[in-house]
Amino acid sequence: MTARTQYSFRSGGVEVSGVLQKVTRQLKPLGDGFLKNVLPALIIGGLFILIWEWMTAAPGAALPSPSKVVSDTWELIVNPFYNHGGTDVGMGWQILASLERVAYGYSLAVVAGISLGVLVGQSTWAMRGLDPIFQILRTVPPLAWLPISLAAFQDSNPSAIFVIFITAIWPIIINTSVGIRNIPEDYRNVSRVLSLNGYEYFVKIMLPAAAPYIFTGLRIGIGLSWLAIVAAEMLIGGVGIGFFIWDAWNASMISDIVLALVYVGVVGFLLDRMIGFISVLVTRGTSAQ
Template identity: 75%
Template sequence: MSNIASQERIKNYGQYAKNHVAPPLLVLIVLLLLWEWLTSGATATLPSPTRVLSETWELIINPFYDHGGNDVGMGWQILASLERVAYGFTLAVIVGVSLGVLVGQSTLAMRGLDPIFQVLRTVPPLAWLPLSLAGFQHSDPSAIFVIFITAIWPIIINTSVGVRNISEDYRNVARVLNLNGYEYFTKIMLPAAAPYIFSGLRIGVGLSWLAIVAAEMLIGGVGIGFFIWDAWNSSQISEIVLALIYVGIVGFILDRMVAFVGNKVTRGTSAS
């Protein structure tokens, strides 16, 4: 019986690898070969994959070195950026969900606040940076504010849409059961709007990661954005390529983490 179960698991793993691992792996190999071919000539201005690997090998195998100041490994650079994202995104979740519930539940609030939100969300994230630097007089809170103001809009909009789209049957059940405001919020509103909320959270965390990389190029200090800008000033193109790869991988992991939590909370009804 155990042999049959083991064979079934092996079959399932093989099927998963065939359907989900092999296609992107094949595409990645083709892209790397194409990249190597396009940058192998003597006149190529960008480094080839093999050159990037050879020139950044020390950064890859030792990501957590610390020589003092801003001269630290890419592991510390990414962790510094993630710390800023964690603060800014958490604030955006708290404020965004609260305002989204208010706008979705109250027609008066929607009429008063929604036009303002629609105007403010069109402002590019980096346009807020000079204002935040003037207000906070320090780079870290300024970067956190840029993340906050970037991530909050999709959270507000998706939460408000989710609250407005709660089925009338759910509202009737709440009336029949005579639920108070807190019980309605925790047992009806949040579970029903959760798929919309987590869709907004996924958009927000992606925008947060984009915003911090761009903001750190301007504010300096330790962070993956500043690392990219410093590598450009030093003409270290291979280091820029490696940093971009790490940025993409971390952004993908952040999205998958929010999607995983969303699927657990909504029991698979949120977009994956």
Template identity: 75%
Template sequence: MNAITTALPLADAPRAKPGMAALKNTGKYLATHVLPPIIVIGLLLVIWQLLGSRPGASLPPPSKVVQDTWELIVHPFYDRGGNDVGIAWQLIASLKRVAFGYSIAVVVGVSLGVLVGQSTWALRGLDPLFQVLRTVPPLAWLPISLAGFRDGHPSAIFVIFITSIWPIIINTSIGIRNIPEDYRNVAKVIRLNGIEYFVKIMLPAAAPFIFSGLRIGVGLSWLAIIAAEMLIGGVGIGFFIWDAWNSSRISDIILALVYVGIIGFLLDRIVAFIGRKITRGTSAS
């Protein structure tokens, strides 16, 4: 009887409401993930404002940057013909080039990575070549690509391709070589053919390594197109930055750099998100 009496208050104890628990979790997430970067960015902006407001400062403060670039911020999609277009069109033009070059690099890079990872002969023959070519700076490829294609647009795509392919090849080959021997033995026991082994064993096992290479590659793609567009001209965020420098529009350059950083971050997050979904959370985030 005493045991029953003692248990009754526990049964009648109020339970936490689901809405309150969700609100608590949201608050905890904001406090641990959102608030720290906001505080750091705010402090950096205050320091920048103080340093930029001094007499003789080389760079404008953030308030001046916003004032000078307000039209670019509120009208990013204007189009006055030719290269005189809003910053959104400049970013879209660069992203299109990145999409072409990076997509080709993914297909070729994963294919070569699988070949090198599977074949010892291919590893010994191609790996030294890959190690040498991957050290060539992106802009060093531009004169060769211009000489070969004789046009700025395919030349920029080639620079993106040749810059981003190496981490994809290397990480894919490492992933293939690190497939557990038990997986290979199981494939032999159940007699998987080449295509079935590739789809059911090889790709899932190597996916975390592959997506690590894809994340590095997309970052290098974005870096390469900015540098290449400064030289090839036309529409693109890289050319926009170079043109702003030639016209002494420092605030425009700073605004463009902010957009470039945000886009680069989003590209990395998108590839990481896809990797987590495909690998069920086993890829690096």
């Protein structure tokens, strides 16, 4: 073997080693994140399933075991988007129908809640006049609004959307108003020095400063919205994950209920994480400015 060939082998080995080290450095944060965040949840979840299986394995158990839930609901799991007409549709369509109602009601609550929160936070007169009303109305349970909304709208779908709206709006109003009232006085002084008009002050000072408070309200609101729609759909009927759960109860299909609860929990978790992710992007962008 010539010296040139040996040198090329060595240099090639050095290049491959460098690439491997670079890839290892890039993958190390992923591995650390898996060990810190994902692995503990997997271990605890696995232990929970084992304990559940052990406690429900005896014949005649009141609740089905995880293995029985999977076997009983396998068709729902592998074919979530079947459509046999009417309310006989797959779990995927049921969840999408619920999410559609949540999207409408929650969007209305975001617009109205942030607007009212800014008004209450900016105006002492508005706070003294509206805050007692808000504090009274927000203590009314969400489902207590359903008969009123059914009487007003004469239809189940807008009634469910109204229940979502009236459930989600209160934490958004309260957190937004707190954020506005806690804007540092230095920020207000800077706006006066720069002679910012109302729109510029709202966009450049008010919203960035109050963003962490606003997104706290938004995260609470989306969780309450998902809770409320499941409960409301049990009463209004039609297509939706809440009605699916109630219909499964009437048919004594407990395994279907368990599967639906798992889906409800996963969707609620993803909704919360989605708002949290947007919050991180917005607040980081604000701080970068």
